[in-house]
Amino acid sequence: PMKMLFLSPIVFLMSLYVAVNYGIMYLLFIIITFVFEERYHFSTGSVGLSYLGAGIGMIVGMGALGVISDKIIRKQIAKGNVKPEHRLPLLLTMPGALGLPIGLFVYGWTAQYRVHWITYLVDALTLHAASAIAANTVLRSIFGAVLPLCGLSMYDKLGLGWGDSLLGFVGLALIPVPVFFRFYGERVRTRFRVSF
Numbered sequence: 001p002m003k004m005l006f007l008s009p010i011v012f013l014m015s016l017y018v019a020v021n022y023g024i025m026y027l028l029f030i031i032i033t034f035v036f037e038e039r040y041h042f043s044t045g046s047v048g049l050s051y052l053g054a055g056i057g058m059i060v061g062m063g064a065l066g067v068i069s070d071k072i073i074r075k076q077i078a079k080g081n082v083k084p085e086h087r088l089p090l091l092l093t094m095p096g097a098l099g100l101p102i103g104l105f106v107y108g109w110t111a112q113y114r115v116h117w118i119t120y121l122v123d124a125l126t127l128h129a130a131s132a133i134a135a136n137t138v139l140r141s142i143f144g145a146v147l148p149l150c151g152l153s154m155y156d157k158l159g160l161g162w163g164d165s166l167l168g169f170v171g172l173a174l175i176p177v178p179v180f181f182r183f184y185g186e187r188v189r190t191r192f193r194v195s196f
Contacts, residue, residue, distance in 0.1 A: 021100065028054075028107075035111050045145065056171050059164075065092055 004011045029051070036042040036050050069087055076082045109115075155163040 024100070024104070025054075039111055039114055045148070048148075049143070052167075052171070056168060059168065061096075068092060 005015060006012060032050055033047050036047045037044065042050070069089075069092060072086055072089055073082065076086045151163075154166070157163075158166060
């Protein structure tokens with residue numbers, strides 16, 4: 001393995017690429033706790049929830065990449081023209097390759113300057129931003145307290161696969177929320193004013 005690592009440019013460069021990504025992932029696992037507790041004053045329980053996005057993203061990414069990659073290879077097999085490079089189509093490699101540095105820049109600089117982690121609520125409800133954040137904190141804290149309490153029972157009844165699938169489906173169901181507000185948020189804000 002050491003010979004291959006240092007004498008094969010493909011093995012060395014791909015191993016280096018994966019190692020850097022892997023190292024960054026573990027570094028972020030450590031630093032996320034510090035950032036959200038120290039800079040954003042999350043409780044220890046709430047910090048745990050910040051890992052859900054990464055976990056769900058990894059699960060969805062592995063599944064999607066596996067399915068798409070296999071589909072591409074099957075097409076190449078049917079054509080009689082299979083090369084290892086067909087496992088690296090730009091459709092699959094570029095989003096992650098671009099997303100990692102962009103995500104690190106956004107994460108790093110917003111945390112550096114303590115940009116609020118949920119600025120939409122602050123901007124949408126300027127005069128009542130503190131109340132909006134308080135409401136968000138209350139609901140987040142309730143979920144942060146209740147979900148871990150019922151989690152073991154859920155896994156006992158559903159098993160790990162279906163238990164995590166249930167959480168994944170809930171996450172999938174919530175995807176339209178930020179998209180909806182991206183396109184219709186102004187209309188909702190101006191039409192449905194609630195007196196505070």
